[in-house]
Structure formats: structure tokens, C-alpha cells
Amino acid sequence: MRTIRSLTTVAPGILFAEGPASNWTVFHGRGHVELVDCGYPADRPLVEESIRATELDVEALKRIIVTHGHSDHLGAARAYSEGSGVEVLAAASELPNVRREVTEQVTVADLMPVALRRGTIPWAVAAIRAGGLGDVGVPSAQAITADVIALSTGHRLEVLPTPGHTSGHACFFEPDADVLITGDALVTGHALLNDAGELQQLPTFFHHDADGAEASARRLSLCDARWVLPGHGPALRL
Numbered sequence: 129m130r131t132i133r134s135l136t137t138v139a140p141g142i143l144f145a146e147g148p149a150s151n152w153t154v155f156h157g158r159g160h161v162e163l164v165d166c167g168y169p170a171d172r173p174l175v176e177e178s179i180r181a182t183e184l185d186v187e188a189l190k191r192i193i194v195t196h197g198h199s200d201h202l203g204a205a206r207a208y209s210e211g212s213g214v215e216v217l218a219a220a221s222e223l224p225n226v227r228r229e230v231t232e233q234v235t236v237a238d239l240m241p242v243a244l245r246r247g248t249i250p251w252a253v254a255a256i257r258a259g260g261l262g263d264v265g266v267p268s269a270q271a272i273t274a275d276v277i278a279l280s281t282g283h284r285l286e287v288l289p290t291p292g293h294t295s296g297h298a299c300f301f302e303p304d305a306d307v308l309i310t311g312d313a314l315v316t317g318h319a320l321l322n323d324a325g326e327l328q329q330l331p332t333f334f335h336h337d338a339d340g341a342e343a344s345a346r347r348l349s350l351c352d353a354r355w356v357l358p359g360h361g362p363a364l365r366l
């Protein structure tokens with residue numbers, strides 16, 4: 129059964145959800161909810177559970193901002209967009225991937241060299257079961273047009289372009305609470321990584337451009353944050 133691993137309030141109105149295999153952040157306030165990422169498609173009930181944990185209802189969800197267009201971050205964004213008119217935003221350079229005009233995502237062929245490594249096959253099976261190969265593209269997704277996104281919840285997010293993992297991957301920094309959302313540019317754990325809890329990069333084969341990912345990770349490590357909320361692994365308090 130899929131369950132949320134942990135829910136952490138990192139600052140007023142900022143709830144971090146560590147999902148079964150990938151994470152999302154719930155911003156809430158002024159009767160509104162906005163998400164950064166939303167897990168796998170199969171995590172939809174858990175996303176809604178995390179919204180209800182803020183004492184708001186799912187109808188309060190106004191917008192989903194994604195770090196990048198992978199299926200374990202896009203989740204049910206398409207269903208929310210088509211069913212309830214929830215706006216979906218991504219960096220302009222990530223839109224082709226989010227809309228599935230191109231696909232920058234690890235394939236079965238990419239996994240062949242590491243298929244025998246411990247954990248690879250169980251991870252791949254779980255990813256497929258969670259909807260990882262499903263049709264998750266969001267044709268209606270729109271581009272982020274500002275350097276700072278003003279959320280309807282009263283928070284603001286500085287947009288940090290961090291290409292490499294995908295062409296238009298973006299991280300987000302909430303300056304009032306010093307919260308850095310790193311998506312897959314830096315993580316603190318993954319089924320295919322050994323050291324849980326440490327800030328680190330995903331294995332190279334997950335990145336569209338490994339050199340770019342390395343450079344982005346190095347730039348991010350200069351960011352002065354109190355909390356790091358990664359795409360995979362637990363929240364890290366610095």
C-alpha cells in the first residue's frame with residue numbers, strides 16, 4: 129500500500145511531503161493551496177491527504193509548479209488540469225518535456241548497464257506500477273514568466289534555473305523561510321543510492337546532461353538555505 133513516509137511543516141504554510149518514492153511541497157494560506165511537484169500518478173490520493181492535513185480541501189488547489197517534467201514529479205497534474213482547471217507551470221525550457229513533445233526521461237535501455245545492481249529491478253517495477261510509464265504529459269502547461277513567483281498563499285518563490293537533470297529543470301527558493309526546493313538537482317536519498325540523508329546527486333544515468341547537472345548542483349550548494357526539500361529522500365535541516 130502506498131503511504132506518505134513523512135509530513136514536515138518547515139515554516140508557516142509550507143508542508144513537505146515525503147512520498148513513497150518522490151516528494152512534493154504543499155504551500156497553503158489565504159484559503160489557497162499551491163504545490164511544487166506532485167509525486168507519481170498513483171500518489172494522487174496521498175497528495176490529497178497532504179492537502180487535507182493543512183485543514184484545507186482539495187478544491188483549494190489553484191496551481192501546480194513543477195521542477196521538471198518527469199512522471200514522478202508531474203504525477204496527476206494532467207488530471208487536475210483537465211478536471212478542475214488547476215494551472216500547471218514549469219520553466220519555459222522545460223515545457224516541451226512537460227507537454228511530452230519530447231521525452232527526457234530514463235528508459236529501460238538506459239538501465240541495462242546497471243540492471244544487475246542491487247535494487248534496480250525492484251525500483252523499476254515500483255516506478256512502472258506507480259504510473260511511471262503512463263501518459264502524464266500536461267498539454268496545457270504554461271511557462272514561468274517571472275524570476276519570482278508570487279503564490280496565492282502569500283509565499284513567494286525565486287526561480288533558480290538548474291539545467292542538467294532535464295533541459296529546463298528549475299529549483300525554487302522561498303526567501304522568507306529560507307527554504308530551498310531542489311527537485312532532482314540535489315537529493316537526500318533514492319532507492320538506487322547508498323547514502324540516505326546526505327545531500328547528493330542522483331546516479332548519472334538519470335540525467336539528460338550529466339555535466340550540466342554537476343554544474344547546477346555545484347551552484348546550488350552555494351545557496352544559503354535553512355531547509356532543503358529534495359525531490360527524493362527526507363527533508364534536510366541545515
Ligand SMILES: [Zn+2]
Nearest residue numbers: 196198293312
Ligand atoms: Zn527527475
